[in-house]
Amino acid sequence: MSTTMRAAVCVKAGGPEVLEVRELPVPQVRDGWSLVRVEGAGLNRSELRTRQGHSPNVAFPRVLGIECVGTVADSTDPRLPAGSTVAAVMGEMGRAFDGGYAQYALLPNALLMPVSSTLPWEVLAALPETYLTARGALDALGIAPAGGGRLLIRGGTSSVGMAAAQIAAAHGLETAATTRSKDKAGALAAAGVDHVLLDDGGSLAAAVQAFWPEGPDQVLDLVGTSTVLDSLRLVRRGGTVCVSGSLSGWLIPDFEPIAMIPTGTRLTAFHSDTLKGSTGQGLLQRIIDEVEAGVYRPNLDRVFALDHIVAAHRHMEADRATGKTVVLPWADAADAPTD
Structure with a gap:
């Protein structure tokens, strides 16, 4: 695994242009936290407001993103073996600590929800x-x-x-x-x-x-x-x-x-936030199962590569989306529309 990663960093409060894609060190696992290889992150209006400077007690620079899905890259928690598919939401992600707008995220074990899924990453990322x-x-x-x-x-x-x-x-x-x-x-x-x-x-x-x-x-x-x-x-x-x-x-x-x-x-x-971690795990798995069975059809509006995070925020801020907008941190910039 590389020692560096790409991440979209909110360098200060402001418009979409304050999001900069940078090369950062991959975080090191520590007690009570796991390293997740982020395969997809849904965009949310709360991230837009944090970027604008409306979230109290958020210090910049910060990697935004209150949710993500991916696989465990490293963990000291036996319930989270490497390669496990996990989802995480809220719990001060992207506010008190760096969130899902990155190729890797160091997240509290208590936030992680192990799930089983055959859905494409962009669809799974649209759910949590x-x-x-x-x-x-x-x-x-x-x-x-x-x-x-x-x-x-x-x-x-x-x-x-x-x-x-x-x-x-x-x-x-x-x-x-x-x-x-x-x-x-x-x-x-x-x-x-x-x-x-x-x-x-x-x-x-x-x-x-x-x-x-x-x-x-x-x-x-x-x-x-x-x-x-x-x-x-x-x-x-x-x-x-x-x-x-x-x-x-x-x-x-x-x-x-x-x-x-x-x-x-x-x-x-x-x-x-009341459904984070183990509290929401069973419910999220049922939702995934129902999507796989065709009971629900997730409304995936647009998929953006990490390099196009500014365009993704402009799309969200202009209220163009009908359904969920998703960022894929490992996607080639040519694989996703720029708006």
Whole structure:
């Protein structure tokens, strides 16, 4: 194994151009940590915000990336033999320590989820953060395995939104989902969404009530702070809103819970950090098995080589993606589109 690797380093807070591909030393294994050869890393909006300087306590330079898949290159943990296929999500990856935008990542053993998969690396890389978040958020909403009910997904063409739509459809829910682009409506329909709504930034009340006069039973809000109050007004009385995305930021100015949450309506949240490591391993394996069986069809939007990380962030920041964007650290630059 080489003593050096290529990594995309965020050198300071700023635009996509602050990501620089550099040659770095391969990290050395230490007690409680394993070295992973990264075969794929999904891109996430939280990395965009970290790059912009909005994540507190992140020191630059930093290798970003809150998730990755790959194989164990070296470990002192007997449950993680060399060559094992693993996935990792969250746990301060790409924030407190270097993350998945590299050919190798030194990661805490507690974060690693050994899995079995025959999927191509780019498909496997599209699953961990996206599908664990979607499944966890639907569980937080109280979606029953038996199905039934009406679910509205705000931010439907995000990677988590597309995954949630597929899972909900498989459970027999009637679904509606929003998009800000007419060009993306077909992708939502293909994911099993029954009602596609164009979100122009205003209230969705009239559009939703046209087919659900009493409102949805649940709202999965992936847009976040700019829409959650409207979601609370939209959901039927006694229904539940789950915030599990931050496409519009992290804070609601002047939030007054008693005045703004209708009586009997529930507001909850889901954070994928709760499904890291051994807690999420079984669930991720079930997701992989279901993808391999054709129950879900991951929405892989674009695949970029590491050399094209700037183009990948521009693609994400311009909201061009419909589904998941993935970076392959070992891919030749000619193998992946530059946008």
